[in-house]
Amino acid sequence: MTQTVLTAANITHTYELGPHQVTVLHDINIEIRAGEVLLLAGPSGSGKTTLLQILGCLLKPTSGQVIVCGERASGRDSEALAALRLRYFGFVFQAYNLFPVLTATENVMVALDLLGVGKQQAMERARALLIKVGLGERLDSYPSQLSGGQRQRVAIARSMAAGPPILMADEPTAALDAESGQKAMQLFCALAKQNHAVVIVTHDPRIFHLADRIIHLEDGRITRCETAPRRWPHEKESAG
Ligand SMILES: Nc1ncnc2c1ncn2[C@@H]1O[C@H](COP(=O)(O)OP(=O)(O)O)[C@@H](O)[C@H]1O
Ligand SMILES: [Mg+2]
Structure with missing residues (x-):
C-alpha cells in the first residue's frame, strides 16, 4: 500500500x-x-517553482491547504514552518547553494549541525553520504574544485543528510551535461526505492522516462497527468 506523505x-x-x-x-x-x-x-x-515552494512549505499559498505527513502547514508562523521543513524536507536547488568556503564534507555537515548532531557523528555521516553519491575521492574538495555534476551530488548528499521523507529539487539537471544529469537522476531514483518521495520540477524531457508520474502544468493549471509503469525489475508484478 502506498502512503500519502503530502x-x-x-x-x-x-x-x-x-x-x-x-x-x-x-x-x-x-x-x-x-x-x-x-x-x-x-x-x-507555468508556475512550477511557485508550486514546489508551496508544497515544500517555503511559500504560503494565497489559498488552499498543504498537509505534510498528517500535519497542516497553514496557519503556522514562519518558525513553525521552518521546523516542519527541517523535519520533513530535503531541498536541492538548481544553483546548488553550497557554501564556497566549506569543503564537500563540511557542506553536508551543515545540514546535520542544524539538527543538533554532534561534530564527530556528523562528519562520519557526511562522509558516508558523499561516498554513496560517488564522491569518496572528493571529500575535502571545495565547491570551486568540483564540476557542476559533482556539486550537484554534494547538494543531493546534503539534502539526504537528515533522512527526510520528501526530497524536492528544482530543475536539478538543467545545468548538467547528459551524463551528469543521468547520474543525478539515478540517485533520486535510488532514494525513491528507499521509500522517499522525490518531487522534481523540470522542463528537461531527457529525464521524463525515469519518472513514476508526471504532472504537466500550463499557465498555473494542471493540464495532464501521466503515470509510468514501474521500471524496477524487482517491483514488477510477477506473471505467475
Ligand atoms: N516573486 C514573484 N513575484 C511576482 N511574480 C512572480 C514571482 N515569482 C514568480 N512570478 C511569476 O509567476 C509565474 C510563474 O513563475 P514560476 O513559478 O517561477 O514558473 P516556472 O518555475 O514554471 O518557470 C511567472 O509569470 C513569474 O513571472
Ligand atoms: Mg522555475
Whole structure:
C-alpha cells in the first residue's frame, strides 16, 4: 500500500506586483506518495517553482491547504514552518547553494549541525553520504574544485543528510551535461526505492522516462497527468 506523505488541496497563488495582482496557480490538487519520483513539468513561467515552494512549505499559498505527513502547514508562523521543513524536507536547488568556503564534507555537515548532531557523528555521516553519491575521492574538495555534476551530488548528499521523507529539487539537471544529469537522476531514483518521495520540477524531457508520474502544468493549471509503469525489475508484478 502506498502512503500519502503530502496533500495539497485547492491551492491558488497570487503575486502582488505593485498595483497588479497576478494569479499564477489555480486550484491545484496533488497527492504525493512515499516511494515515487514525481515530476512537475511545464514550460517556463507555468508556475512550477511557485508550486514546489508551496508544497515544500517555503511559500504560503494565497489559498488552499498543504498537509505534510498528517500535519497542516497553514496557519503556522514562519518558525513553525521552518521546523516542519527541517523535519520533513530535503531541498536541492538548481544553483546548488553550497557554501564556497566549506569543503564537500563540511557542506553536508551543515545540514546535520542544524539538527543538533554532534561534530564527530556528523562528519562520519557526511562522509558516508558523499561516498554513496560517488564522491569518496572528493571529500575535502571545495565547491570551486568540483564540476557542476559533482556539486550537484554534494547538494543531493546534503539534502539526504537528515533522512527526510520528501526530497524536492528544482530543475536539478538543467545545468548538467547528459551524463551528469543521468547520474543525478539515478540517485533520486535510488532514494525513491528507499521509500522517499522525490518531487522534481523540470522542463528537461531527457529525464521524463525515469519518472513514476508526471504532472504537466500550463499557465498555473494542471493540464495532464501521466503515470509510468514501474521500471524496477524487482517491483514488477510477477506473471505467475
Ligand atoms: N516573486 C514573484 N513575484 C511576482 N511574480 C512572480 C514571482 N515569482 C514568480 N512570478 C511569476 O509567476 C509565474 C510563474 O513563475 P514560476 O513559478 O517561477 O514558473 P516556472 O518555475 O514554471 O518557470 C511567472 O509569470 C513569474 O513571472
Ligand atoms: Mg522555475
